[in-house]
Each structure stands twice: as C-alpha cells, then as structure tokens.
Amino acid sequence: MKDIDKKIQEKVRKQLQWDDRINDIDVDIEVDNGEVTFEGFIPSYYAKVLVAENAKKISGIKSINNNLKVRYLPVIKTDVPLDDELKKNIKIALELNVSIDASKISVSVNNGIVTLGGTVDAFWKKKIAGSVTSEFNGVIDIINKIAVVPTDHKDEKISEEIIATFERYRNVDVDDLDLEVEKGEVSISGNVDDWDAYDAVMDTLRYTRGVKTINDNLVIENM
Secondary structure, three states, rough: OHHHHHHHHHHHHHHHHOOOOOOOOOEEEEEEEEEEEEEEEEOHHHHHHHHHHHHOOOOOOOOEEEEEEEEOOOHHHHOOOOOOHHHHHHHHHHHHOOOOOOOEEEEEEEEOOOEEEEEEEEHHHHHHEEEEEEOOHHHOOEEOOOEEEEOOOHHHHHHHHHHHHHHHHOOHHHHHHEEEEOEEEEEEEEEOOHHHHHHHHHHHHHHOOOEEEEEEEEEOOOO
C-alpha cells in the first residue's frame, strides 16, 4: 500500500473510532489509489450507512465501496425484533412521516432483509423511505424497489431546472459536467472537485421534480 493510501486508511480508522455511534472492531479498511473498500461486519444497518458518511469527510478519498455485512452483537440479539414486528414498526414509521404517502408503499421482511415496494411521486421520497427504514433495530439489508412515478414533467424542463440549480452553486462548474435526461432517467458524468461538490450535484438530481432514476458516473478529481 502506498504511503498516501496508508495515511488515508489511518484517518478513516480514527474517524470511525471517534464516532460514538459506530463499533468498528470488525471493520476492515483497504485503500488503493484513493479508493476505499470496507469489508467485515457492523452491528447495524444504520451504522453501515454512517461508516460511508464518515469516510466522505476524509480528504484524498476518490470512491467508496461499502461491502460491510450487518451482524448484531450477541448481547443485543435477544432484543432484535422478529420479522413481523419489524415490518409493523417500519410501516408505522412510514405512516408518521409527513413527506410520504405510506398507503402507496409496501413493506416485506425476510430474516431481517427489508424490501420496500410501491410508488412515490418523487425520487427524494424514495430515499426518505429507505432512510427511515435504515434506523430500525433488526434490519440486515434494504432492497428499495419503490418506483418513482412523477406527475407529467418533460425531460427538457427537468434538464433546465437541474442546470439552473447547478449554476447557483459556488462549488459546481456546469462546464465540467455532462447531463442527459430521457423519460425521467438522469445520467450524470464529468468531474467534481470534492465530496461536498459531489453531494451538491447528487442532491440536485434527487430533489428535482420529475426525476425517476439516477445514473451516477461522476469522478472526484482533485482529491
């Protein structure tokens, strides 16, 4: 491993150890030319999400592969709900969320693996449903099959709104990006300077009306 990759590895490890929400004892970290790969086990799905979020804060990281598997600690296994109870808890949480219509979302659970189905009218609402689900004790993995069925919004209008939003951001250069929209499916490629710019681009796509799916081919260049 190169010296610069070792330094990144050390910084990531310290970051995970700092975050009191994460137990990283069984987390392996590999770094190759700025590409970070996580292997091993983590005590909850929510903590798995947090691992990647923490890694994005470290300079020098170009991409993240989160291959962690959820394995609950023996001391809390007795508190892990059965599938039926977990399904009930998730459905209640979705119903209480003011941003989504839970009546159009289906939930099934098989050995802790949660599958979300049904429809929402915006891409960001699909993300919220997954985020709500991720915080429940007992979730091993999430398969988000929710379909985005927006009200009529033409591709040209979607593209115009995305580009106009990019142009308002200080850390996004529209000239470095290639955007294509076809039937609500957005493909984005090109270069951004850092993870903050990457998040700005992705949030723009997620929260633009009419977007159904996103194909992310962005490259983080100056890391």
